[in-house]
Amino acid sequence: GENVEQHPSTLSVQEGDSAVIKCTYSDSASNYFPWYKQELGKGPQLIIDIRSNVGEKKDQRIAVTLNKTAKHFSLHITETQPEDSAVYFCAAEIAGGTSYGKLTFGQGTILTVHP
């Protein structure tokens, strides 16, 4: 089955700096890659996603890049703010496969943005 590795496990940055979180996946059939933000005691919230037919997607301060050949994708947060502090999870899915909607999650990254 699919395996998703996420690094780093913790990331500490100063307000205004950029943060990058990286994930690799094992199944080349995976074609949908969402990123979720989870605040303490809450459910994950989708912040951005990318499908395998594009290499990059941007939404204001957040961007995701995908390298299908190397089977890795990354989350980029620019101009970080204290409210960006949370746990971030990457995930991979074989959209349209037999396991409809089933996501494989990375281990998570605890991002701390210091004022």
Place this chain on the structure above:
Amino acid sequence: GAVVSQHPSRVICKSGTSVKIECRSLDFQATTMFWYRQFPKQSLMLMATSNEGSKATYEQGVEKDKFLINHASLTLSTLTVTSAHPEDSSFYICSAWAVLAKNIQYFGAGTRLSVL
């Protein structure tokens, strides 16, 4: 994004009792709902996949008689933890998914279960 409502947000119960958690998709019909368990500082662990009108598919190692899942309608799935014990204490999260919802999984806010 779509809204998934999960209740209760927190429940404390005595050992041996059963607890029911509800998951509702409020603005789309979810063909599939997923149930996860999350331990502190860990990732989400998929417990089961629930399709409307059919039996849930459980992941390896998850006891189907312990964690009963019912998906009676396209907007409601329930997870019942039967005869709960302290080791069942955890954070349970549901999500809803549908092709017509752009193939995106939308998550509920989670339920913190504490078994005394």
